[in-house]
Amino acid sequence: MSSTIVQNPTASGAGQPVLGPQEILRAVEGELAATRFIDVHTHLFMPSLGKLGLWGIDELITYHYLEAELFRSSDLKPEEYWKMSKREKADAIWRALFVENAPVSEATRGVVAVLNAFGLPTNGSDLAKAREFFAGQKQEAHIRRVFDLAGVSEVVMTNDPLDPDEAPLWERGVEPDSQFHPVLRLDRILNKWPEHWRVLVAQGYAVNDGATGQSVSEVRRFLAEWCKRMQPIYMAVSLPDTFQFPEESTRARLLAEAVVPSCREFGIPLSLMIGVRYQVNPALRLAGDGAGKADLRAVERLCTAYPENRFLISVLSRENQHELCVYARKFNNLMPFGCWWFLNNPSVVEEITRERLEMLGTSFIPQHSDARVLEQVIYKWRNTRRTLAPILANTYRLLAEDGRPVTRSDIQRDITRLFRSNFEQFVGLRGEHGRVGAA
Numbered sequence: 501m502s503s504t505i506v507q508n509p510t511a512s513g514a515g516q517p518v519l520g521p522q523e524i525l526r527a528v529e530g531e532l533a534a535t536r537f538i539d540v541h542t543h544l545f546m547p548s549l550g551k552l553g554l555w556g557i558d559e560l561i562t563y564h565y566l567e568a569e570l571f572r573s574s575d576l577k578p579e580e581y582w583k584m585s586k587r588e589k590a591d592a593i594w595r596a597l598f599v600e601n602a603p604v605s606e607a608t609r610g611v612v613a614v615l616n617a618f619g620l621p622t623n624g625s626d627l628a629k630a631r632e633f634f635a636g637q638k639q640e641a642h643i644r645r646v647f648d649l650a651g652v653s654e655v656v657m658t659n660d661p662l663d664p665d666e667a668p669l670w671e672r673g674v675e676p677d678s679q680f681h682p683v684l685r686l687d688r689i690l691n692k693w694p695e696h697w698r699v700l701v702a703q704g705y706a707v708n709d710g711a712t713g714q715s716v717s718e719v720r721r722f723l724a725e726w727c728k729r730m731q732p733i734y735m736a737v738s739l740p741d742t743f744q745f746p747e748e749s750t751r752a753r754l755l756a757e758a759v760v761p762s763c764r765e766f767g768i769p770l771s772l773m774i775g776v777r778y779q780v781n782p783a784l785r786l787a788g789d790g791a792g793k794a795d796l797r798a799v800e801r802l803c804t805a806y807p808e809n810r811f812l813i814s815v816l817s818r819e820n821q822h823e824l825c826v827y828a829r830k831f832n833n834l835m836p837f838g839c840w841w842f843l844n845n846p847s848v849v850e851e852i853t854r855e856r857l858e859m860l861g862t863s864f865i866p867q868h869s870d871a872r873v874l875e876q877v878i879y880k881w882r883n884t885r886r887t888l889a890p891i892l893a894n895t896y897r898l899l900a901e902d903g904r905p906v907t908r909s910d911i912q913r914d915i916t917r918l919f920r921s922n923f924e925q926f927v928g929l930r931g932e933h934g935r936v937g938a939a
């Protein structure tokens with residue numbers, strides 16, 4: 501195809517110059533850079549939630565993705581590691597993964613990209629300069645700078661109403677923040693009821709250990725009060741690879757009789773992140789979970805049984821990705837999102853995103869960061885843009901080859917849809933589009 505400028509006669513890009521193959525890649529890169537994304541799932545916290553929000557070099561280096569890698573490249577035993585202070589842990593990881601080895605894995609390379617974004621040394625023998633830099637940052641200005649560097653306009657938090665450190669802050673009343681959207685996270689209720697029902701009792705709800713009798717209506721009352729307090733944009737839970745629905749279990753009963761009806765009542769989606777094999781190696785703590793293939797018929801049954809509900813779905817196993825696309829073609833109340841955790845590597849993201857584009861067009865949410873430490877959004881979104889640019893460009897190149905001219909405004913509209921408006925519409929956020937001066 502030649503890159504001669506012709507006028508596009510189609511509705512979407514009427515009057516716009518048609519792009520040639522070389523121009524397509526540049527236009528995709530320009531629009532990816534110019535569009536402010538919404539980060540639809542993170543573990544970041546707004547400043548009014550105080551110390552819950554992690555940031556800075558020691559947190560970046562002790563990210564659990566890196567802790568898992570430490571024990572492959574060091575003789576240090578997990579029991580010795582857990583006795584160390586945060587700073588000592590960071591020093592041990594820096595030495596093993598950044599000094600004694602080249603940081604080529606996705607998670608280690610991410611730290612390098614963050615240091616580089618702030619003009620800090622990436623190959624130092626210690627972390628002194630980085631520590632000095634982060635200690636000098638003022639939180640709110642730093643957040644603005646980080647969001648600018650990451651190209652995100654806002655992020656979605658993970659807020660746990662049973663977390664003993666978090667719940668009292670909400671109960672006292674926290675200042676909302678338009679850059680951080682709350683999400684009501686239900687793992688403790690749905691996955692660990694026996695360990696947590698007493699916390700609901702302590703909050704004033706008449707529930708029992710078997711979640712029987714009035715427990716279900718009390719959980720609904722609990723959800724209603726937390727929705728009022730938190731104003732979540734969706735509810736969320738992570739689920740094991742063995743997740744089934746329906747089934748004879750406390751989880752399935754609470755899901756069907758409390759969570760799903762509450763989501764309907766408050767007009768918000770339910771996010772299911774399916775496929776975790778919890779604590780495969782408990783010695784590694786947060787880094788000790790694995791992944792397993794799930795039976796997605798549970799998703800089919802949820803989408804069929806509750807057509808009035810909306811489900812945001814991410815699956816952790818690579819083997820489940822194609823099935824998820826097939827289900828999304830059957831149920832428009834299902835929104836696939838993200839390449840989660842062990843999938844967030846360029847090789848896998850590339851495969852999943854191509855499959856989704858081929859099967860779903862632009863009707864999905866390609867990625868979320870899952871950041872636990874503020875500055876991680878810089879590298880995670882940089883990597884997403886870098887991995888996705890050639891995939892999207894190739895999609896448009898094929899389209900042009902097949903006879904449909906492609907314009908910059910086609911690309912802009914699609915990127916906005918993928919990284920903003922699919923989410924805004926699915927959760928019912930306002931429809932304005934964040935876009936900064938496109939190159």
Ligand code: RAT
Nearest residue numbers: 658738773786840841870872
């Ligand atoms: O990716 C992660 O950090 C995991 O540990 C999980 O937190 C996962 O993202 C989740 O939200 O359950």
Ligand code: ZN
Nearest residue numbers: 541542543870
């Ligand atoms: Zn997460």
